[in-house]
Amino acid sequence: MKITLSVIKADIGGFVGHSGVHPEVLQKVQEVGLKEVEKGNLIDCQTLVCGDDIALVMTHQHGVDSELVHGIAWRAFEEGTAVSKKLKLYGAGQDLLSDTFSGNVKGMGPGVAEMEFEERPSEPVIVFFADKTSPSAWNLPLYEMFADPMVCAGLVIDPKMHDGFTFEVLDTYTGKAVKLSTPAELYDLLALIGSVERYAVKSVWRNSDGEIAAVASTQRLSLIAGKYVGKDDPVMIVRAQSGFPAVGEVLEPFARPWIVEGWMRGSHNGPLMPVSFKQATPTRFDGPPRVIAAGYQIANGKLIGPRDLFDDPAFDRAREQAQLMADILRRQGIFEPHRLPSEEMEYTTLPKILKKLEDRFYELEEGKKAPTGEEHHTETD
Ligand code: 13P
Ligand code: 13P
Ligand code: MG
Ligand code: MG
Ligand code: MG
Ligand code: MG
Structure with a gap:
């Protein structure tokens, strides 16, 4: 079975300063990812946190650089940013360097590591x-x-x-x-x-x-x-x-x-x-x-x-x-x-x-x- 493992990360607001992630922001990002698992767009999806950054760990069969998968990550980070803004967290949406998603998150701020393998x-x-x-x-x-x-x-x-x-x-x-x-x-x-x-x-x-x-x-x-x-x-x-x-x-x-x-x-x-x-x-x-x-x-x-x-x-x-x-x-x-x-x-x-x-x-x-x-x-x- 050929699968793709995509890890896409961003800092969308720090709690407090640049030291951590607020649980409500993390919950929102997780929620968006899990909905896509329910819809069948992703096989699985988890989140990881390091400092003030959140990573979506996603498995799927759409290959690397998939517009669908990158779009899911972008939307999760956008919705998370809305929560960050509401809580006035530090640097809300810090790593989202563009207002609109254009098919691939590369060059738009989030970090991406993904590989496809049997x-x-x-x-x-x-x-x-x-x-x-x-x-x-x-x-x-x-x-x-x-x-x-x-x-x-x-x-x-x-x-x-x-x-x-x-x-x-x-x-x-x-x-x-x-x-x-x-x-x-x-x-x-x-x-x-x-x-x-x-x-x-x-x-x-x-x-x-x-x-x-x-x-x-x-x-x-x-x-x-x-x-x-x-x-x-x-x-x-x-x-x-x-x-x-x-x-x-x-x-x-x-x-x-x-x-x-x-x-x-x-x-x-x-x-x-x-x-x-x-x-x-x-x-x-x-x-x-x-x-x-x-x-x-x-x-x-x-x-x-x-x-x-x-x-x-x-x-x-x-x-x-x-x-x-x-x-x-x-x-x-x-x-x-x-x-x-x-x-x-x-x-x-x-x-x-x-x-x-x-x-x-x-x-x-x-x-x-x-x-x-x-x-x-x-x-x-
Ligand atoms: P981050 O990239 O983790 O937001 O750190 C920014 C910073 O300036 C820390 O002092
Ligand atoms: P185990 O005997 O605990 O499975 O260890 C195998 C091994 O190669 C560890 O490097
Ligand atoms: Mg950073
Ligand atoms: Mg930060
Ligand atoms: Mg950081
Ligand atoms: Mg063993």
Whole structure:
């Protein structure tokens, strides 16, 4: 049976500030989704929450980029926004960047991760959902899950995984993508995806037979809106077991927190903290960034789950480490590298402040221009 798993998410209003979702808003979004299950348009539909974002997890047989399915998500978020507005929640409808739906939610604000596959005799999948960060937050864990044998033992042990995986990498500035096959092109992959401000992994396929293994949302709100409208807060779907990384191999990268872009005003670097559903309420300095993992078994298209996979004391140490990293970074205050570098602040309100100061700069010594970096540049390695 061929099914499509579509995860579409949006921030349609925060409770309180940017820290959480109001139960009435969630209920409305759920209601719209469930009606579509009753009508037979969707096989199944659930919601997940991470911070102030809501994700619709939908199964159906309409394929990816379906106008029907995208339209359902858009309507659910619109109706949820009406409730947000009534309660005057913060940033009601924040991620709905257009007034009207035109066939596909891509480019309209919501984040989308969807894949179509033949349901296996047993189909475990994990939906990851992060708040206060950008799509490139998945770059490092996807590399570790699908290309680093020191994290994913299956790459060495499982004959179906031994040929490696192909990564599709999106250049979020140009909209162009490139496919790189690992292990052969591993270093080329890393040359790109280490530049987290620009490149984001879009999808991953198994080399032995071309099966889809993972898909991430790569929407960049600031590039769509041309201004700061909150962080993207991405979702990702990963298939697990029998020919894919085991559930524990998929989760393992999150046991060692790394630093991602986002946090306060989307303008800071901070540790990505793996948390239970209940702990996905970023409040300290609007963070630190959070990630939840919802595990499902798919049975004839039905979503059996979710299991709250980071609700495990084995991730307590990661949470502790993330707290420590947060303390260390917070010591920097408004200084880089806690605050993002200037180029990344382009879409925030900081340029307005800098503009005010522009006319007040003068030559420190009359007639003597300061050397530019270029004149003094020498070739080094
Ligand atoms: P169980 O024996 O608990 O099923 O574990 C199997 C396994 O391969 C775990 O990685
Ligand atoms: P969100 O993208 O989660 O709304 O965060 C916005 C923000 O500015 C937090 O400080
Ligand atoms: Mg928000
Ligand atoms: Mg958010
Ligand atoms: Mg956001
Ligand atoms: Mg078992």
